[in-house]
Amino acid sequence: GDSVTQMEGPVTLSEEAFLTINCTYTATGYPSLFWYVQYPGEGLQLLLKATKADDKGSNKGFEATYRKETTSFHLEKGSVQVSDSAVYFCALKGYGNKLVFGAGTILRVKS
Amino acid sequence: DAMVIQNPRYQVTQFGKPVTLSCSQTLNHNVMYWYQQKSSQAPKLLFHYYDKDFNNEADTPDNFQSRRPNTSFCFLDIRSPGLGDAAMYLCATSRAGTGGHEQFFGPGTRLTVL
Numbered sequence: 001g002d003s004v005t006q007m008e009g010p011v012t013l014s015e016e017a018f019l020t021i022n023c024t025y026t027a028t029g030y031p032s033l034f035w036y037v038q039y040p041g042e043g044l045q046l047l048l049k050a051t052k053a054d055d056k057g058s059n060k061g062f063e064a065t066y067r068k069e070t071t072s073f074h075l076e077k078g079s080v081q082v083s084d085s086a087v088y089f090c091a092l093k094g095y096g097n098k099l100v101f102g103a104g105t106i107l108r109v110k111s
Numbered sequence: 112d113a114m115v116i117q118n119p120r121y122q123v124t125q126f127g128k129p130v131t132l133s134c135s136q137t138l139n140h141n142v143m144y145w146y147q148q149k150s151s152q153a154p155k156l157l158f159h160y161y162d163k164d165f166n167n168e169a170d171t172p173d174n175f176q177s178r179r180p181n182t183s184f185c186f187l188d189i190r191s192p193g194l195g196d197a198a199m200y201l202c203a204t205s206r207a208g209t210g211g212h213e214q215f216f217g218p219g220t221r222l223t224v225l
Contacts (some may be wrong), residue, residue, distance in 0.1 A: 034213060036216075041219075043203065044154070044214075045216070097159060097161060098156060104151070104152070
């Protein structure tokens with residue numbers, strides 16, 4: 001079945017550091033790919049998405065490119081802020097209406 | 112703003128005492144989902160409604176039930192909460208289809224079982 005694997009955390013960075021959170025997927029067909037962010041005590045918010053190969057999703061300085069050849073959708077940001085501290089979930093949506101989530105990666109940014 | 116609303120944000124119940132969590136949406140989406148999220152874990156899908164069609168996940172305990180009286184509202188009923196049911200419960204909505212329609216999440220209800 002479909003699955004998503006993301007790098008384990010927590011990831012701890014200093015402010016203004018470069019961020020990469022790796023995400024790879026296994027799916028039949030051509031899924032849509034998403035990154036969601038969850039701040040403490042809140043629900044999930046869509047950060048960005050890509051619906052086909054080579055699409056780049058971007059939002060709030062975050063980017064991720066749908067790489068079909070490597071089945072990856074890595075999240076990057078050039079300069080993180082303390083306010084980016086949260087849990088980040090990679091997810092795919094294949095056939096049907098369901099999301100398949102990765103385990104989540106905790107990001108901690110120190111000032 | 113169109114949104115997904117969950118009430119209450121925090122719910123405390125006693126072991127074995129039935130509890131109902133509420134979700135409403137102003138997005139007019141035809142799919143609504145209920146997830147259970149335990150600490151430091153990914154959300155786990157319990158069930159979803161595609162319009163009025165109920166779709167239960169195979170591993171969702173019978174203790175969990177749901178109702179969707181109309182497009183806007185969906186309820187999660189826990190018939191006899193156990194200590195293991197303490198978690199954050201997330202409601203989400205989306206348009207139907209296999210395209211890139213994202214799910215929109217509510218803020219969640221944190222359930223405590225005493």
